[in-house]
Amino acid sequence: MPITIYDIAREAKVGIGTVSRVFNNNPNVTIETRKKVLAVSKRLHYVPHAYAQGLARKRTNTLAAIIPFFTNYFFIEVLKGVQDKCAALGYDLILYGINHPSEVEPYLNKSIQRGRVDGILYFSMKLPVDFAKRFHGVTKPLVLVDSFDESCDSLFVENLEAAKIATGHLISLGHQNVGLIDGNMSSFPARQRLEGFKHAMAEAGLGINEKAVVISTTTKLDGFSRDAGYLAMKEMMTLGAAMPTAIVISSDVQAIGAISALRERGMKVPEDVAIVSFDDIELAVHFGLTTMRQPMYEMGELAVEKLVQRFEHPDAPPSHQTFLPRLVVRTSCGMNKPETYIENFLHTEN
Amino acid sequence: MPITIYDIAREAKVGIGTVSRVFNNNPNVTIETRKKVLAVSKRLHYVPHAYAQGLARKRTNTLAAIIPFFTNYFFIEVLKGVQDKCAALGYDLILYGINHPSEVEPYLNKSIQRGRVDGILYFSMKLPVDFAKRFHGVTKPLVLVDSFDESCDSLFVENLEAAKIATGHLISLGHQNVGLIDGNMSSFPARQRLEGFKHAMAEAGLGINEKAVVISTTTKLDGFSRDAGYLAMKEMMTLGAAMPTAIVISSDVQAIGAISALRERGMKVPEDVAIVSFDDIELAVHFGLTTMRQPMYEMGELAVEKLVQRFEHPDAPPSHQTFLPRLVVRTSCGMNKPETYIENFLHTEN
DNA sequence: CTGAAAGCGCTAACAT
DNA sequence: ATGTTAGCGCTTTCAG
Numbered sequence: 001m002p003i004t005i006y007d008i009a010r011e012a013k014v015g016i017g018t019v020s021r022v023f024n025n026n027p028n029v030t031i032e033t034r035k036k037v038l039a040v041s042k043r044l045h046y047v048p049h050a051y052a053q054g055l056a057r058k059r060t061n062t063l064a065a066i067i068p069f070f071t072n073y074f075f076i077e078v079l080k081g082v083q084d085k086c087a088a089l090g091y092d093l094i095l096y097g098i099n100h101p102s103e104v105e106p107y108l109n110k111s112i113q114r115g116r117v118d119g120i121l122y123f124s125m126k127l128p129v130d131f132a133k134r135f136h137g138v139t140k141p142l143v144l145v146d147s148f149d150e151s152c153d154s155l156f157v158e159n160l161e162a163a164k165i166a167t168g169h170l171i172s173l174g175h176q177n178v179g180l181i182d183g184n185m186s187s188f189p190a191r192q193r194l195e196g197f198k199h200a201m202a203e204a205g206l207g208i209n210e211k212a213v214v215i216s217t218t219t220k221l222d223g224f225s226r227d228a229g230y231l232a233m234k235e236m237m238t239l240g241a242a243m244p245t246a247i248v249i250s251s252d253v254q255a256i257g258a259i260s261a262l263r264e265r266g267m268k269v270p271e272d273v274a275i276v277s278f279d280d281i282e283l284a285v286h287f288g289l290t291t292m293r294q295p296m297y298e299m300g301e302l303a304v305e306k307l308v309q310r311f312e313h314p315d316a317p318p319s320h321q322t323f324l325p326r327l328v329v330r331t332s333c334g335m336n337k338p339e340t341y342i343e344n345f346l347h348t349e350n
Numbered sequence: 351m352p353i354t355i356y357d358i359a360r361e362a363k364v365g366i367g368t369v370s371r372v373f374n375n376n377p378n379v380t381i382e383t384r385k386k387v388l389a390v391s392k393r394l395h396y397v398p399h400a401y402a403q404g405l406a407r408k409r410t411n412t413l414a415a416i417i418p419f420f421t422n423y424f425f426i427e428v429l430k431g432v433q434d435k436c437a438a439l440g441y442d443l444i445l446y447g448i449n450h451p452s453e454v455e456p457y458l459n460k461s462i463q464r465g466r467v468d469g470i471l472y473f474s475m476k477l478p479v480d481f482a483k484r485f486h487g488v489t490k491p492l493v494l495v496d497s498f499d500e501s502c503d504s505l506f507v508e509n510l511e512a513a514k515i516a517t518g519h520l521i522s523l524g525h526q527n528v529g530l531i532d533g534n535m536s537s538f539p540a541r542q543r544l545e546g547f548k549h550a551m552a553e554a555g556l557g558i559n560e561k562a563v564v565i566s567t568t569t570k571l572d573g574f575s576r577d578a579g580y581l582a583m584k585e586m587m588t589l590g591a592a593m594p595t596a597i598v599i600s601s602d603v604q605a606i607g608a609i610s611a612l613r614e615r616g617m618k619v620p621e622d623v624a625i626v627s628f629d630d631i632e633l634a635v636h637f638g639l640t641t642m643r644q645p646m647y648e649m650g651e652l653a654v655e656k657l658v659q660r661f662e663h664p665d666a667p668p669s670h671q672t673f674l675p676r677l678v679v680r681t682s683c684g685m686n687k688p689e690t691y692i693e694n695f696l697h698t699e700n
Numbered sequence: 701c702t703g704a705a706a707g708c709g710c711t712a713a714c715a716t
Numbered sequence: 717a718t719g720t721t722a723g724c725g726c727t728t729t730c731a732g
Contacts, residue, residue, distance in 0.1 A: 015703035051465035052725035054401040080420045083447040097433040115401035365719035402709035
């Protein structure tokens with residue numbers, strides 16, 4: 001019963017080609033016949049069939065996003081940028097959420113399947129090692145978001161540099177014994193942040209207390225969670241007198257967990273321990289968190305733009321773009337800059 | 351270049367029908383020929399074309415989710431349930447994020463377009479009034495999540511009842527002057543919660559102080575935000591001595607904002623004001639929030655199941671299923687009995 | 701400017 | 717069990 005171009009062609013007494021032209025805004029149609037076709041189409045409630053169009057046009061106008069940790073603030077925010085840009089550009093977005101590394105392959109396969117999507121947004125995870133091999137040539141445009149690989153376009157936060165800035169900020173405030181609470185090492189950003197932390201300490205001629213570097217071993221959210229932060233701080237506190245006077249924490253949620261661990265022992269931020277974290281989630285203001293804000297939404301938008309550009313220039317060399325997080329100073333680092341606080345209060349996104 | 355069943359048929363010296371059968375696990379194929387076909391397919395890296403299959407099969411194996419407020423915790427969590435269930439059932443999920451009411455129509459149109467998706471998940475918003483009319487018959491399976499309409503399957507939280515429970519809990523603790531901080535009235539859940547609040551007060555023979563009911567007027571996130579909660583509490587505090595001793599707040603994030611407004615005035619929770627909110631987000635524990643927990647993930651899963659059932663029984667009468675949030679008692683209500691949990695009900699109609 | 705016809709790649713009914 | 721054929725609904729030459 002669904003009506004097709006044939007129905008409307010017959011009814012409008014034209015050929016199906018003409019009907020098609022009308023719907024594709026092909027200029028080679030008299031304004032008269034165009035009107036006639038449109039009228040009939042409206043009367044019959046004609047709507048083109050997406051898959052039939054896709055098959056004939058050899059494109060789907062759909063993108064796939066392969067994304068881990070659905071409930072992680074960072075990804076949500078990036079995804080929102082992706083979603084909005086897709087809408088603006090007329091693309092549909094298929095979401096493949098990864099709960100476990102083993103799910104990467106099947107989704108990658110689906111995405112690569114001919115005629116499912118035009119391109120892929122691949123988030124934060126490293127590509128399977130033999131990826132290029134196994135799909136030799138069968139692959140399609142893919143941009144890496146928050147990750148890096150020479151072979152394809154990528155877009156990522158300069159986490160090493162950001163960690164240096166965060167650590168440096170604490171050092172500049174006079175701290176000598178600085179610690180780190182980081183996410184799981186399976187996470188690329190977590191590794192980068194560890195590096196950056198070490199660099200900053202080395203540059204300042206400061207030694208690193210091995211025990212003051214607590215790396216999450218949980219795989220849940222790669223350790224970027226309140227619980228992980230709480231546990232890490234508990235561990236850190238076993239250091240007693242040797243405990244750092246300042247700590248870099250790899251996400252705001254972890255910082256919040258860490259703060260509650262501190263509170264349980266009657267310790268205060270920033271008086272007893274100064275903190276700089278990452279992300280700048282909505283509640284960061286509430287806790288007065290000094291944090292490295294990442295341009296998440298913008299990254300999402302740009303990722304889509306990059307992918308679309310790739311469609312247009314399939315043979316351009318891979319492009320790599322980096323974002324440097326911005327230090328947002330509030331109170332958790334012990335540096336009192338209320339004006340920055342106000343500036344960031346009620347900050348609106350969307 | 352892309353290889354098709356024709357290529358592999360020729361190479362394997364069989365008909366395309368056989369190739370198709372192999373890939374559709376049709377039993378009518380000798381194990382031998384099956385092997386042969388599979389071997390050639392692997393060698394040639396054959397992958398079926400999704401759209402071609404879709405066109406021929408008249409189904410896409412794809413669902414659309416039309417969802418507002420991407421960054422709202424409630425939706426994220428529900429969406430995760432949706433995503434996981436889709437994966438389990440082999441469906442792809444297209445995400446249409448609504449930033450503004452005006453975007454509903456275009457997305458609804460896209461979703462309804464023939465051959466784009468098999469069914470639609472429509473979240474929290476009311477359907478356009480003339481929906482049934484305008485698409486007379488052209489529509490496809492749609493389930494309403496966190497919203498209600500007689501004409502189609504739906505799935506929603508009993509917000510009225512939940513608000514009664516929340517309010518009742520506060521009343522049972524001895525509070526007479528109870529207030530409400532609610533989301534924007536354009537939100538269905540917000541309206542329901544206002545109703546429930548009123549019912550509970552009436553049932554308890556308590557009068558309502560009009561000024562102690564603060565309803566957000568912002569459209570951003572429909573007022574379900576920290577900022578809105580902060581502002582609402584500020585307003586509430588202008589009541590001075592007439593201020594409620596207990597307040598029902600329509601979300602945890604709002605409660606958090608409200609608490610900081612309280613703190614600024616040196617007021618404490620629950621000593622000065624007792625609070626019960628909604629959601630039970632991750633950080634609720636951190637704040638000791640007594641809250642109405644909604645089975646968000648489960649709702650997402652069930653929504654997909656319902657949609658799939660609808661595919662199988664197109665003519666079954668619409669089914670409506672409700673979820674009653676569970677009261678999770680922590681400390682913000684002033685009742686110090688974390689071990690007391692009121693049981694979670696779930697009842698189904700049809 | 702427009703109609704006819706040849707695909708796009710696959711499924712499914714129909715023979716054999 | 718397997719090959720053949722006719723669609724699925726649209727786009728895109730190719731004539732005219």
